Structure formats: C-alpha cells, structure tokens
Amino acid sequence: MEAKEILKQHVRKTAILSDEQFEYFFSHFKPKSFKKGQVLISEGEKVDQEFFVISGCLKAFFINDQIKMYILQFAMPTWWTSDYGALYNQSKATIGVDCITDAEVLCLSNQDREKLCNELHQVEHFFRWRTNKGYLASQKRLLSFMNNDTKARYEELLAMYPQLYNLVPKHLIASYLGVSRETLSRLYNNHK
Amino acid sequence: MEAKEILKQHVRKTAILSDEQFEYFFSHFKPKSFKKGQVLISEGEKVDQEFFVISGCLKAFFINDQIKMYILQFAMPTWWTSDYGALYNQSKATIGVDCITDAEVLCLSNQDREKLCNELHQVEHFFRWRTNKGYLASQKRLLSFMNNDTKARYEELLAMYPQLYNLVPKHLIASYLGVSRETLSRLYNNHK
DNA sequence: TGGATTACGTGATCTAGATCACAATCGTAA
DNA sequence: TTACGATTGTGATCTAGATCACGTAATCCA
Numbered sequence: 001m002e003a004k005e006i007l008k009q010h011v012r013k014t015a016i017l018s019d020e021q022f023e024y025f026f027s028h029f030k031p032k033s034f035k036k037g038q039v040l041i042s043e044g045e046k047v048d049q050e051f052f053v054i055s056g057c058l059k060a061f062f063i064n065d066q067i068k069m070y071i072l073q074f075a076m077p078t079w080w081t082s083d084y085g086a087l088y089n090q091s092k093a094t095i096g097v098d099c100i101t102d103a104e105v106l107c108l109s110n111q112d113r114e115k116l117c118n119e120l121h122q123v124e125h126f127f128r129w130r131t132n133k134g135y136l137a138s139q140k141r142l143l144s145f146m147n148n149d150t151k152a153r154y155e156e157l158l159a160m161y162p163q164l165y166n167l168v169p170k171h172l173i174a175s176y177l178g179v180s181r182e183t184l185s186r187l188y189n190n191h192k
Numbered sequence: 193m194e195a196k197e198i199l200k201q202h203v204r205k206t207a208i209l210s211d212e213q214f215e216y217f218f219s220h221f222k223p224k225s226f227k228k229g230q231v232l233i234s235e236g237e238k239v240d241q242e243f244f245v246i247s248g249c250l251k252a253f254f255i256n257d258q259i260k261m262y263i264l265q266f267a268m269p270t271w272w273t274s275d276y277g278a279l280y281n282q283s284k285a286t287i288g289v290d291c292i293t294d295a296e297v298l299c300l301s302n303q304d305r306e307k308l309c310n311e312l313h314q315v316e317h318f319f320r321w322r323t324n325k326g327y328l329a330s331q332k333r334l335l336s337f338m339n340n341d342t343k344a345r346y347e348e349l350l351a352m353y354p355q356l357y358n359l360v361p362k363h364l365i366a367s368y369l370g371v372s373r374e375t376l377s378r379l380y381n382n383h384k
Numbered sequence: 385t386g387g388a389t390t391a392c393g394t395g396a397t398c399t400a401g402a403t404c405a406c407a408a409t410c411g412t413a414a
Numbered sequence: 415t416t417a418c419g420a421t422t423g424t425g426a427t428c429t430a431g432a433t434c435a436c437g438t439a440a441t442c443c444a
Contacts, residue, residue, distance in 0.1 A: 124313065124317055139264065372403075374404095
C-alpha cells in the first residue's frame with residue numbers, strides 16, 4: 001500500500017475527514033526515504049519536523065553524558081516520532097532519531113501541524129487522540145519500570161512486538177529496557 | 193481566588209475563549225470538597241470523571257498485587273488527574289485517586305469533555321495541549337528513571353516541588369520515587 | 385578476500401537498594 | 415488524658431543487576 005493510503009487509514013480511525021480534506025491534509029507531508037543508520041534528528045540541532053513511519057524501524061533515544069544510550073521508542077510503521085519536547089518548545093534537540101533499518105517516512109513540520117489543527121477541527125481532534133495514546137503508553141511503561149524486574153519487562157516487550165527480536169540488535173533492546181547488554185544476554189540464555 | 197477564576201486563568205493560557213464561551217464551558221464542571229483520606233477513584237470501579245484541583249493535594253497511584261503502591265502523580269492546584277486509561281476506554285479503574293490533604297476540585301465527566309471538545313474547537317485545542325504537557329512530563333520522568341539513581345531523582349523532585357517535603361508523608365515520596373521508605377530515609381539523613 | 389568494526393556470550397567482582405526486624409515518636413479519635 | 419495506628423529511623427543481611435574483562439562470531443566494506 002502506498003504512503004498516502006496508510007496515513008489515510010490511520011487518521012480515519014479517529015478523525016472524520018472528507019476526501020478533499022484529507023488531500024489537503026496530506027499535501028503538507030513530505031515523503032522521504034532513509035538508509036539504515038541515517039539520522040533524522042541529531043542532538044543539539046534544531047527540530048522542526050515530526051515523522052510518520054510508513055516502513056522500517058526508527059529509534060528515538062537519549063544519550064547521557066556521551067556514554068549511555070536509552071531508547072525511548074522503537075518507531076514502527078504507523079507510529080509517529082520526533083523530539084516532541086524540542087519541537088513544541090522550539091528548542092534544540094536533546095533526543096536523537098535515526099534508522100535501525102531502511103525506512104520510509106512522511107515528514108510534517110511543526111508549523112504545518114499547528115496550521116492544520118487550527119484550520120480543521122477534526123485534525124486537532126486527531127492529534128489530541130494521538131497524543132493521548134502516547135501519554136497512556138508512556139504512563140504504562142513508567143509503571144512497568146517501577147513494578148517489574150528486567151525479565152518481566154523483557155517478556156512484556158517481546159509479547160507486544162515479537163518482530164523486534166529479529167529486527168533490532170540485542171543491545172538496543174537492552175537500551176530500551178534500561179539494563180546492560182550483559183544482563184539482557186544472561187536473561188534470555190536462561191541463567192536463572 | 194474562587195474556583196471559576198482559577199480555571200479561567202488556567203484555560204486561557206492555551207485557549208481563546210470568550211466570557212460567554214467560558215461560562216458555558218464552566219457550567220459543565222461540578223465543584224466538590226473532600227477531606228484528607230477521602231477517595232475519588234477506587235480501583236475496580238467505573239470511572240467517568242476527571243478532576244481539576246483547586247486546592248489541596250491528591251495522589252494518583254497504582255497498587256501491585258495488593259502490596260506495593262506506586263504513585264503516578266501528586267496532583268496539586270491547577271493540575272488534572274484521573275485514571276485516564278480507564279476513562280478513555282470506558283473500563284474499570286486500575287489506578288486509584290485519593291486526598292493527601294483536604295481538597296477542593298472541579299469534576300468534569302468524560303462525556304461532557306468530549307461534548308465540549310466537539311462543540312468548541314478551542315476547547316479541543318486546550319485539551320490537546322494539556323495532554324501534550326502530560327506526555328512530555330511522563331517521558332521526562334521515564335528518562336529520569338532510567339538515567340538517575342534514587343538520590344538524583346529525590347533532589348529533582350524536591351527542586352521541582354519544595355512544598356512536598358512538608359506536605360506529604362515520606363513514605364509517599366518513596367512510593368513516587370519507586371524506592372523503599374527505608375532507602376529514602378537513609379538518603380536524606382545522609383548515610384552516604 | 386581479508387581486516388576491522390560491531391554484536392554477542394560469559395565469568396568474576398562489586399554495589400545500590402530491597403527486605404526484615406525492631407524501636408521510637410507523632411497524631412488523632414474516644 | 416489515653417491509647418492505638420501511622421510515621422519514621424536504623425542496623426543486619428541479601429540480591430538483582432552493573433561493571434570489568436576477555437573471547438568468539440558475525441557483518442561490513444574497500
């Protein structure tokens with residue numbers, strides 16, 4: 001399926017847009033292709049876009065003291081990603097985004113999103129729900145962090161996204177779980 | 193300042209509403225007073241409201257296996273709280289909300305929020321931004337969890353909300369930080 | 385094709401924080 | 415005022431996971 005159709009189906013789950021309205025909405029997105037390893041947002045630079053993933057897998061991550069990396073999100077098809085803190089506050093990126101695999105995305109500028117939200121009530125409605133879902137997911141992950149040990153969080157992750165196991169290197173999964181790669185390695189090799 | 197004025201100033205930070213529109217908006221809120229310890233949402237029951245805090249301090253918490261409590265949020269004046277997962281999915285509460293101190297709140301039903309969002313574009317805009325701020329705060333807290341040790345998180349919390357130290361019992365602060373009360377106690381009594 | 389970089393496994397050691405146990409103090413309701 | 419529950423402090427012990435160290439397999443790329 002082509003990018004436009006994927007976005008259309010995604011948006012129409014929560015917003016009512018006529019074909020004309022959707023065409024107008026879609027006209028603000030720029031399709032782009034990236035190779036594995038390419039960078040979409042690099043820390044310290046200006047952020048003015050967010051990304052809707054059509055294919056492939058991106059990661060959004062934070063690096064502490066140039067040393068440890070923590071993955072905030074694996075962005076899969078129909079997911080949105082960016083450094084939203086920097087995007088909304090017009091500040092420099094503290095979160096990086098790059099490609100784990102080759103990927104196609106649709107880019108939307110901050111300015112265009114706000115313009116569209118303002119022009120079309122249903123677009124504002126859509127983005128309210130999208131953010132809402134993100135908020136609930138984030139809260140759930142926070143609880144999981146406090147509640148569960150690494151093994152439980154690992155199993156939870158793989159139950160939710162089985163593709164990840166073969167798609168992304170293990171040390172990235174460790175970064176998502178917030179543990180060292182050694183601990184993760186011992187975990188799934190069953191050194192109980 | 194009275195409740196209506198507090199809500200008005202809060203909403204007008206992000207939404208443009210005429211006095212008439214605000215009056216209409218406000219007419220959907222029910223003011224309520226609670227005593228310390230009173231319960232606003234109890235786990236397992238139906239949730240159909242969210243709360244805007246006028247005065248006092250609430251907590252939103254999750255209890256694991258009837259044993260450990262984790263605090264998701266201390267809700268202070270001008271903050272919103274509820275079990276949003278249950279609220280939006282029309283399911284039973286998994287998160288509880290009760291009063292740490294005597295409190296006054298404004299109650300808004302899920303149905304009325306959606307009605308208002310639908311009727312007034314600016315109300316939808318307001319709630320999009322509110323959720324956005326919540327999402328960013330939640331993401332920040334998640335990062336802090338992965339990045340920082342307990343001492344750093346404790347200092348971060350007190351730097352942000354100095355009132356908490358005298359307002360809420362220490363074991364609740366421990367529950368927010370996700371550590372045992374003993375560890376927290378040793379922390380601020382400087383058993384390095 | 386071969387050399388280098390990245391990914392992964394695993395042993396040894398160390399540490400933050402959990403857990404258990406007990407005592408002291410503070411509030412608040414009767 | 416009394417008494418009981420809630421709150422807090424602190425010692426002793428235990429454990430999940432970090433860190434360090436090293437070796438091997440896989441992958442990339444000129």
